[in-house]
Amino acid sequence: MSLIAIIDDDPDIIEATSLVLKSRGFSVCTASNPDEGYKIIKENNPDLIILDVMMDEPDDGFFMAQKLRRDKVKTPILMYTSVSKTIGFEYGQGEMVPVDDFVEKPISPEELIEKVKLLLKKVEA
Amino acid sequence: MITLVPAWAHHYDEFWAAIRRRNLWFIKLRYFAVISLLAFLLIGQYLLDFQFSETQLTAILIIDFSILLYNLIIHRTRKYIGITPGQFNAMHLSLAQMFLDLASLIILVYFTGTIYSPLYMFFIFQFVIGSLILLGYLVYTVAVILILLYSALVILQHYSLIESHYISGLYITHPETHNLTYVILYLIVFSAMMLVTVYLTNTIARRLYKREQQLRETLNQLNEAEMQKQKYIMGVVHEIKTPIAAVQSFLDLILQNFLGPVSEQVEDKVKKARRRTEESIEMINDILRISKLKMLNLTDMEELDITESIQSIIDKVSENALSRKISIKYNDNRETNNLIKADKVLIELAISNIVNNAIKYNTENGIVEISLYNKDKELVIEISDNGIGIPKNEQQSVFLQFYRASNIKRGKLEGSGLGLSLVKEILERHKGRVEVDSPSIIGTADRPGTSFRIILPSTEKRARRRRKIKIISEI
Numbered sequence: 001m002s003l004i005a006i007i008d009d010d011p012d013i014i015e016a017t018s019l020v021l022k023s024r025g026f027s028v029c030t031a032s033n034p035d036e037g038y039k040i041i042k043e044n045n046p047d048l049i050i051l052d053v054m055m056d057e058p059d060d061g062f063f064m065a066q067k068l069r070r071d072k073v074k075t076p077i078l079m080y081t082s083v084s085k086t087i088g089f090e091y092g093q094g095e096m097v098p099v100d101d102f103v104e105k106p107i108s109p110e111e112l113i114e115k116v117k118l119l120l121k122k123v124e125a
Numbered sequence: 126m127i128t129l130v131p132a133w134a135h136h137y138d139e140f141w142a143a144i145r146r147r148n149l150w151f152i153k154l155r156y157f158a159v160i161s162l163l164a165f166l167l168i169g170q171y172l173l174d175f176q177f178s179e180t181q182l183t184a185i186l187i188i189d190f191s192i193l194l195y196n197l198i199i200h201r202t203r204k205y206i207g208i209t210p211g212q213f214n215a216m217h218l219s220l221a222q223m224f225l226d227l228a229s230l231i232i233l234v235y236f237t238g239t240i241y242s243p244l245y246m247f248f249i250f251q252f253v254i255g256s257l258i259l260l261g262y263l264v265y266t267v268a269v270i271l272i273l274l275y276s277a278l279v280i281l282q283h284y285s286l287i288e289s290h291y292i293s294g295l296y297i298t299h300p301e302t303h304n305l306t307y308v309i310l311y312l313i314v315f316s317a318m319m320l321v322t323v324y325l326t327n328t329i330a331r332r333l334y335k336r337e338q339q340l341r342e343t344l345n346q347l348n349e350a351e352m353q354k355q356k357y358i359m360g361v362v363h364e365i366k367t368p369i370a371a372v373q374s375f376l377d378l379i380l381q382n383f384l385g386p387v388s389e390q391v392e393d394k395v396k397k398a399r400r401r402t403e404e405s406i407e408m409i410n411d412i413l414r415i416s417k418l419k420m421l422n423l424t425d426m427e428e429l430d431i432t433e434s435i436q437s438i439i440d441k442v443s444e445n446a447l448s449r450k451i452s453i454k455y456n457d458n459r460e461t462n463n464l465i466k467a468d469k470v471l472i473e474l475a476i477s478n479i480v481n482n483a484i485k486y487n488t489e490n491g492i493v494e495i496s497l498y499n500k501d502k503e504l505v506i507e508i509s510d511n512g513i514g515i516p517k518n519e520q521q522s523v524f525l526q527f528y529r530a531s532n533i534k535r536g537k538l539e540g541s542g543l544g545l546s547l548v549k550e551i552l553e554r555h556k557g558r559v560e561v562d563s564p565s566i567i568g569t570a571d572r573p574g575t576s577f578r579i580i581l582p583s584t585e586k587r588a589r590r591r592r593k594i595k596i597i598s599e600i
Contacts, residue, residue, distance in 0.1 A: 010367065016374040023383050082366055105366075106373035106406065109381050 002120050003027045003044060007037035007064070008052035008080060013105070017050060020109045021116065034064045041073065048119055051099070052080040069098040076100040076119040080107070139337060141208040144215045147258055148203060151222055155196040162189045162233075175294035184236040184290075192229050219258050226251055227271060231278075238291040240279045240311060248275075249322055256326035268323050272316045283308050355416040362416070366409045373402040415547050418471070418554070428464040429472075430588040431504065432457065435495060438477045439594065446484050451491045455594045458498040462588040465504055465581050467555050472581075475551040475559075478544045479508045479577045486575070487512035494567055499583065503557075506579040509565040514573030520561050524549045548579075557581040 006017050009032050018028045029044050031037040041049065049068070053061035065077050077099040100122075101115050166185055169175035177185070199222060206218050230251065234242045248271065256264050281287045283305065376399045378384060380392065387395070439453060446453055465472075483493040487510050496507045515523060515530050523530060524545050545559075552559050558580050564573035 010371060012371040013374065016371070016378055019378055019383055082363065082370060106370035106377070106402070109377055109383065 001025050001027055002047040003029065004048045004050060004116065005037070005040055005044065005046040006030045006050045007032075007034070007040075007061075008050070009033060010052070013052070013080070013107070017107065017112065020107075020112055024113055026116070034060055037064060038067075041068070041075070046075060047123060048116060049075050049077045050080065050103075050116075051077055054082070065099050076123055078103060078115055078119060080105055139341065140334060141215060143334075144219060144258055145203075145208070147254075148199075148215055148219055148222070151219075151226075151254065152196055152200045152203065155192060155226070159189055159193045159196070162192075169292070169294070173294065175292050177292065178290065181236050181290050181292070185233065188229050188233050188236075192226075195225050216258070220263070223251065223255050223259070223267065227267070231271070231274060234275075235278060236290045238295075239275075239282055239289065240308070241291055241296070243295075245275075245315075249318065252319060252323050253326050256323050257330045261327050261331070264323050264327055265320075268319050272312075272319055275315065276312045279308055279312060352420055355420045359413060359416045359420075362409050362412050366406065369402050369405050369409070373399065373406065376402065411544060411547060414474075415550060418547070418550055426466050426468055428466055428584060428586060429469055430462065431465055431472075431497065431506070432462060432588070432594065434469065434473045434476065435497075435506075436594050438473060438480055439495075441477065442480055442484060445481075446493065449484065449487070449491075450489045451484050451487050451493060454492060454494040456494075456496050457594075458496060459504075460499070463499070463504070463583045464586045464588055465583055467581065471551045472555065475548045476506060476508075476579060478548050479559075479579065482544065483508055483510035483512065483575070483577075486510070488572070491572070492567060500580075502583055504581045504583040506581070507566075507576060508579070509567050509574060509576040511565065511568050511572040511574035514565070514568065515561065515563040515575050517563070520563060523561060524559070552579060552581070555581055 004021055004026050006014050006021075006028055007030070008014050008017070011032065014030045014032070018030065021028050029040045029046065031040045037049075037051070040046075051061045051065060061079060065079070068075070068077070079099040079102050081102050082105045100119055103112055103115060162185065166177070166182070166189075170177055170182075199218065203218065206213065206215055208214050227248075230244070230247055234245050234248075237244055239245075252264065252268060255267065259267075278287070282289045376395055379387060379395050380399060435455070439455065443453065480493065480495070484491075487493065492511050494507075494509045496509070498505050498507070513532055516532060519530050548559055560578040560580065561575060562578075563575040565576035567576075568574035
């Protein structure tokens with residue numbers, strides 16, 4: 001079964017996300033800051049990375065995603081944001097934000113599972 | 126090209142706007158002067174028996190005609206004259222106008238009696254105007270030239286070295302009965318009056334401009350402070366959202382049985398908690414929206430077909446409307462589908478906010494009617510419902526931040542009271558407005574409802590075709 005890395009500085013979000021993903025049979029590994037995040041990604045080589053956009057510093061998540069892509073890590077990244085498109089913060093894919101999809105907090109379990117499955121399917125294909 | 130503009134005003138839009146505005150005034154005023162001069166000639170000749178000489182008549186008519194001619198030319202070319210400091214600009218035009226006017230006036234004064242001309246007072250008037258727009262040293266230079274020229278004329282005429290043209294009907298005795306002392310005294314007073322006038326007006330005008338500029342700077346600082354405030358609000362609200370989002374994520378885990386089944390009683394309470402967290406998140410999102418709107422002065426204006434926006438809004442809300450057994454009606458009463466200039470995202474946000482309210486504050490079998498019509502070159506989007514309505518004395522307050530009408534039962538319908546203030550803010554950005562009426566045009570005694578009118582300036586341009594709106598939720 002697929003391994004998913006969850007990198008978020010909010011332990012409750014890690015717990016809730018892990019619970020949802022584990023219930024669907026995914027394995028998870030977690031980290032609470034970008035440095036630890038790199039380590040678990042290098043060590044475990046996950047199939048998907050869930051990354052929070054803001055950790056210690058705003059935009060930590062973006063920088064981390066950019067760094068991963070520079071290091072040729074091609075693993076799909078699902079980004080947690082707390083500002084949505086409805087507010088008008090348009091995140092687009094591309095150089096600036098090299099992530100594959102977004103989930104807005106609060107996380108709806110169904111939406112999360114759906115997006116995770118979709119991204120994993122893309123990798124397989 | 127001499128730069129006539131003071132350095133402090135180079136990039137000062139209001140200064141240029143004032144110069145251009147004044148240029149236009151002078152043009153209008155000059156037409157009036159042309160007519161007045163002609164009237165002076167006609168009334169003087171035929172009613173007051175001025176006995177103009179042949180030379181005087183010809184000269185005054187030629188001057189009058191010349192003024193009319195150059196005024197027409199200036200009027201026509203005014204539009205094409207820019208405001209770039211290094212080139213021929215509105216300021217040079219002002220100076221050119223002043224020279225032309227002074228030349229005309231001095232010739233006119235000469236032909237109406239120089240020292241005895243009733244028209245010489247207009248010099249003062251001209252210098253007041255000149256001082257308002259021209260740089261100090263320029264006005265002084267022009268004033269001194271004029272004083273010298275005028276004095277030369279008066280003195281030359283005093284010694285009969287050049288011909289005098291008195292209006293003979295105006296004097297009882299022959300005018301040349303004063304001595305040199307009178308001439309000198311007259312000229313000293315005239316010069317002093319001119320220079321003092323220039324000094325006073327110039328100083329006052331300059332101070333006014335500077336004051337105005339200071340005011341503008343203060344206004345910019347205020348805007349800057351407002352930005353900072355909005356940034357702060359966004360930061361704080363964001364921090365508040367994080368824990369609430371975490372809470373809601375856990376509540377969802379419970380409600381969706383990720384932690385195993387829960388008793389009905391627990392589920393009921395968790396559901397209530399979930400509703401409250403959702404309410405807070407909605408409120409937070411609304412605050413973030415407003416703050417963002419206030420922070421970004423930029424709106425992305427494009428020409429858009431309003432029927433397309435309305436279709437996409439109806440598509441989005443139809444499911445919700447259908448589930449609440451509310452039907453949506455749409456009619457476009459305009460003769461032509463003119464485009465509007467608007468930020469698509471914002472304007473759709475404003476309209477959908479009102480349409481969503483119309484559904485939210487409606488009851489089963491309710492109606493939401495969207496009508497489009499034109500009124501005085503403006504597009505009116507009227508959204509009416511037959512829901513609970515808004516009490517008469519609260520209709521203006523609904524646009525205030527955090528205001529919720531008293532007839533909304535607390536806890537029954539979620540809402541932050543921010544939606545309509547957002548709508549108002551968006552419309553102000555578009556030079557439009559929003560109006561409210563309750564009872565609405567489709568309301569009845571027991572279902573008063575509310576009509577909202579979004580009014581936007583419309584362009585002359587027509588959309589290629591009028592979209593036929595598909596309404597899915599019609600019952």
